[in-house]
Amino acid sequence: MYDYCIVGAGLYGCVMADGLAKRGKTILLLDKRENVGGNVACEVKDGIVIHKYGAHIFHTDSKRVWGFVNEHCEMRQYCHSPIAYNDGQIYNLPFNMNTFYKLYGADMPSQVKELIEEDRVAIKNPKNLEEQALALAGRRIYYTLIKGYTEKQWGRSCRELPASIIKRIPLRMTFDNNYFNDKYQGLPEKSYNELIGKLLNHPRITIMTGVDFKEHKEVLEGVSRHIIYTGSIDEYFDYCYGVLEYRSLEFRTVRNTHTDNSQGVAVMNYTGDGISYTRTIEHRHFMKECNSPVTWTTTEYPAKWEVGKERYYPIGDEKNLALYARYKALADKQDKVEFGGRLGDYKYYDMDDVILKALERLDTIND
Ligand SMILES: Cc1cc2nc3c(=O)[nH]c(=O)nc-3n(C[C@H](O)[C@H](O)[C@H](O)COP(=O)(O)OP(=O)(O)OC[C@H]3O[C@@H](n4cnc5c(N)ncnc54)[C@H](O)[C@@H]3O)c2cc1C
Structure with missing residues (x-):
């Protein structure tokens, strides 16, 4: 017993x-x-x-x-500093002055604030995630960095997703690519x-x-x-x-022998809608030191869930x-x-x- x-x-x-x-x-x-x-x-x-x-x-x-x-x-x-890729361009994450510089060509926080303000869509009571994101962050951020990724992640149009998924969108007015705000971070x-x-x-x-x-x-x-x-x-x-519903994921892990550094960063998010996966992880970049002559990557494909499949996101x-x-x-x-x-x-x-x-x-x- x-x-x-x-x-x-x-x-x-x-x-x-x-x-x-x-x-x-x-x-x-x-x-x-x-x-x-x-x-x-x-x-x-x-x-x-x-x-x-x-x-x-x-x-x-x-x-x-x-x-x-x-x-x-x-x-x-x-320090986690992922990169977003969309249509041949790369952007720093989370949304910070490096991202805004790339998106708007502006390098002063006051300028960026004005540009985002101009780009925001005035929607009083957003009815769905798209309206919420347009109201909070504006068109450029939404269409370049949020829409494609979110739709792939949830397998639905942002217009069909509840506004409540995004409560706020932090817009960091400093050149700081540290993804998390938490006091303690590490691996x-x-x-x-x-x-x-x-x-x-x-x-x-x-x-x-x-x-x-x-x-x-x-x-x-x-x-x-x-x-x-x-x-x-x-x-x-x-x-x-x-049945309680989930979203699932498929992981495709590959051993790359042609290079020891395939993307130069631990996590690359694919925010466009022409690519079916959401992100690729290159595991060696999580390590402090790695002398391997090859590199391993895992690509994440959001997938429909049904009973019997792995449950990932409720x-x-x-x-x-x-x-x-x-x-x-x-x-x-x-x-x-x-x-x-x-x-x-x-x-x-x-x-x-x-x-x-x-x-x-x-x-x-x-x-
Ligand atoms: C893709 C992804 C990325 C994430 N990244 C981060 C991150 O960067 N930072 C972070 O803090 N968190 C992250 N998380 C969250 C993190 O994975 C969870 O917080 C944590 O793993 C939850 O632990 P758990 O014990 O609740 O669940 P699980 O790790 O899922 O453990 C539950 C276990 O129960 C077993 N089980 C279920 N049913 C049965 C059964 N009938 N019989 C026997 N065994 C059963 C399962 O096989 C499983 O091993 C991420 C999650 C996902 C999906």
Whole structure:
């Protein structure tokens, strides 16, 4: 008998497993994938650390989360500065004076502010994402850097997407290409596998990979006192109210032997609509040093989701949030199982959010 069966060895499951093991609990941690780490899992090829499920950059304002991560894994400084490509031109991201200089040819913040103001479309109550973006950032920024990327990402026209997806568009009036505003930012010195390995390095944790909970539900419920479920909440309840919708991604990872530097930057976003992918990651640029004579790239293709495919981004519109609320009400009535992580909560979380959620949950477990 285990004290806990944790379903899903992503960050949420691993932080919970570590904390519970430190509290003297026994844990059976399982994942249907063949590897632990969930979406932060990495693999090393030709001496290059490959982020298997897309670029993962750690950033947080939480001292507690940053302290926790550094306790388990050596982190190093990394400043994320992606590039946007559209129609043969490149632009710095996030939107800052370098971007505006390229877009408007103006190099003074006061000038740029005026130009953006002139370019804005006066729409009082934006009815969709397009109107919202035109009202907030103006035509040039919207058509060059937002429209194509967003439509590919969500598989729908910006006119069909809710305005609420974009609450505000930060326009940075300094020449600063650091993508994130958070106080603490970085990457593991080695890889996220080190963080996961340290979290799971307890004799009280038994790990099983390649095991799908739903195929062994009865047995697993029988051998554990509590269940922490980090898979999709609707799947746990056999979709009794319906299916929560997601957007999926396909990753195409390629070993390039003709060059050791194919794009000169870790992340290149493709913001035009003539190209079907949204971004290409060149993994070696996440590393401080890399002497490999080859280079590995991963291109991300947004994809339609259906049950059975990997869930990446929750659709999170009114219909789906109402459905989630019904599952949440059902979940609250269970005494043996609790839900957590991005799939259990049906919410997009960054890594720091998930870690903080797990730490706060652990704070409440004292016995
Ligand atoms: C493309 C992409 C890029 C991202 N980039 C960043 C970034 O740069 N910075 C950042 O902070 N965050 C980023 N994130 C978010 C980050 O990936 C998540 O915050 C984090 O991985 C969530 O951890 P989790 O444990 O909740 O979920 P997951 O990592 O998804 O773990 C859940 C695990 O549960 C397993 N599972 C599900 N159902 C079952 C079942 N029935 N039986 C057994 N196992 C099951 C799954 O296989 C999975 O391994 C990104 C996310 C995506 C999709």
